Amino acid sequence: MIRVQLPHHLRTLARVDGEVTLEVAHPVTQCSVLDALEARYPMLRGTVRDHETHKRRPLVRFFACRRDLSHDAPDTLLPEPVASGAEPFMIVGAIAGG
Amino acid sequence: MSTIRLLVGTKKGAFILTADGKRKNWKVSGPHFAGWETYHMKGSPAEPDRIYASQTSSWFGQVIQRSSDGGRTWEQPGSAPGDLVDPATGFPKGESNKFVYDTSARGRPLTTHQFYDGSQRPWEFKRVWHLEPSLDDPDTAWAGVEDAALFRTTDGGKSWHELAGLRGHESGPNWAPGAGGMCLHTILIDRASPDRMFTAISSAGAFRTTDRGKTWRPINRGLRSQYIPDPEAEIGHCVHRIAMHPSRPNVLFMQKHWDVMRSDDGGDSWHEISGNLPCDFGFPIEVHAHEPETIYVVPIKSDSEHYPPEGKLRVYRSRTGGNEWEALTKGLPQQDCYVNVLRDATAVDTLDPCGIYVGTTGGQVYGSANGGDSWEPIVRDLPGVLSVEVQALE
Numbered sequence: 001m002i003r004v005q006l007p008h009h010l011r012t013l014a015r016v017d018g019e020v021t022l023e024v025a026h027p028v029t030q031c032s033v034l035d036a037l038e039a040r041y042p043m044l045r046g047t048v049r050d051h052e053t054h055k056r057r058p059l060v061r062f063f064a065c066r067r068d069l070s071h072d073a074p075d076t077l078l079p080e081p082v083a084s085g086a087e088p089f090m091i092v093g094a095i096a097g098g
Numbered sequence: 099m100s101t102i103r104l105l106v107g108t109k110k111g112a113f114i115l116t117a118d119g120k121r122k123n124w125k126v127s128g129p130h131f132a133g134w135e136t137y138h139m140k141g142s143p144a145e146p147d148r149i150y151a152s153q154t155s156s157w158f159g160q161v162i163q164r165s166s167d168g169g170r171t172w173e174q175p176g177s178a179p180g181d182l183v184d185p186a187t188g189f190p191k192g193e194s195n196k197f198v199y200d201t202s203a204r205g206r207p208l209t210t211h212q213f214y215d216g217s218q219r220p221w222e223f224k225r226v227w228h229l230e231p232s233l234d235d236p237d238t239a240w241a242g243v244e245d246a247a248l249f250r251t252t253d254g255g256k257s258w259h260e261l262a263g264l265r266g267h268e269s270g271p272n273w274a275p276g277a278g279g280m281c282l283h284t285i286l287i288d289r290a291s292p293d294r295m296f297t298a299i300s301s302a303g304a305f306r307t308t309d310r311g312k313t314w315r316p317i318n319r320g321l322r323s324q325y326i327p328d329p330e331a332e333i334g335h336c337v338h339r340i341a342m343h344p345s346r347p348n349v350l351f352m353q354k355h356w357d358v359m360r361s362d363d364g365g366d367s368w369h370e371i372s373g374n375l376p377c378d379f380g381f382p383i384e385v386h387a388h389e390p391e392t393i394y395v396v397p398i399k400s401d402s403e404h405y406p407p408e409g410k411l412r413v414y415r416s417r418t419g420g421n422e423w424e425a426l427t428k429g430l431p432q433q434d435c436y437v438n439v440l441r442d443a444t445a446v447d448t449l450d451p452c453g454i455y456v457g458t459t460g461g462q463v464y465g466s467a468n469g470g471d472s473w474e475p476i477v478r479d480l481p482g483v484l485s486v487e488v489q490a491l492e
Contacts, residue, residue: 042189
């Protein structure tokens with residue numbers, strides 16, 4: 001199971017508390033995790049990435065294993081601890097604005 | 099006894115204020131969508147407990163919310179299990195916030211508009227400014243968006259499709275943003291002839307359709323704007339708001355960037371009615387529910403000083419359809435007041451006497467239960483108010 005941490009506002013939209021866990025077929029990539037997240041929680045479509053282009057929204061970041069994965073290609077394999085469920089894939093709202 | 103329900107959109111969420119027909123003792127519910135900008139909420143005339151809301155954020159983009167119980171609970175249309183399922187995944191498409199421009203308007207791609215610096219810039223969806231439910235079908239609503247375009251849903255907000263004839267008008271590539279962005283903020287429907295609608299765009303101008311949105315024509319003759327190279331150009335006027343009394347759809351009132359204007363021929367021509375206003379800059383304009391010649395504006399000092407003249411919040415009322423204005427001040431702050439009132443932040447109810455409501459960027463909502471003669475604060479400390487709508491419920 002893949003663990004995903006959502007920012008507060010997306011947890012509210014998805015009506016979940018804490019981490020969500022997702023079944024994701026291997027290979028586990030940023031894209032496959034987001035596909036699974038949006039399938040399970042359709043209300044999050046368009047809030048993390050564009051509906052059609054799948055481009056990440058500018059003020060959303062992806063972190064895992066103390067690394068910023070935001071600029072990795074969507075089909076890049078996620079770190080093994082994320083794929084194994086040892087570490088969460090973190091979707092983060094950038095610290096900006098008021 | 100009637101119930102009055104105010105739908106208040108703010109910089110940090112939505113609030114619903116309710117009172118009985120006396121409009122004295124108000125209950126506040128909210129914040130709904132806490133922390134998100136709520137640009138606009140509006141109830142369906144055909145089914146008043148059906149309310150549409152535009153929730154938006156710089157981080158997570160646009161969200162459309164819908165309530166079926168008068169705002170007590172909300173859902174994102176098309177996100178429930180089994181709803182609008184994508185055959186490829188077997189899950190709901192979740193497309194209530196998908197606003198994709200139709201680039202094939204008029205049979206040719208329309209992909210750019212003029213930017214501040216004069217260059218051509220691709221159209222890019224940013225947010226929904228205004229939601230206008232259909233007069234007779236709770237599942238149909240129009241959305242005015244930034245960058246300026248008109249969208250429509252016919253399935254209760256699950257999916258939206260552009261009425262590309264507006265943006266596809268030959269003037270489209272010459273539209274340019276105002277200081278607040280290039281937004282379509284006003285949608286008026288002619289009750290006597292619902293195929294006829296009016297929209298307004300900052301800063302392109304006003305437009306009219308007579309075929310339910312398929313084709314549009316600019317209606318800006320008579321407007322004069324010193325801030326564009328040709329002050330009387332067909333396109334480029336920063337129209338802030340248009341208002342209409344339902345019984346007289348050919349009479350339109352406009353608050354322009356500067357100037358308060360009137361048309362008696364459905365927008366074919368306009369003439370100025372600023373008259374004795376202390377200042378004719380402002381954002382909202384309203385028409386009394388029962389007196390089609392009684393109108394309201396909130397003068398603001400200037401486009402570089404977005405606060406009331408002399409630090410006095412005054413709503414101005416004309417009972418003569420313009421030109422002759424009286425200041426309404428009783429109960430409104432008359433010193434040290436430096437708030438603004440945005441274009442969607444006033445509303446009138448349909449009770450008798452007519453109620454009028456004003457929301458400010460300082461988070462106050464003021465109400466008058468007697469057509470503006472006197473005012474009371476309903477709430478004082480909300481986040482900055484972006485929009486106010488009112489429903490009178492039996």
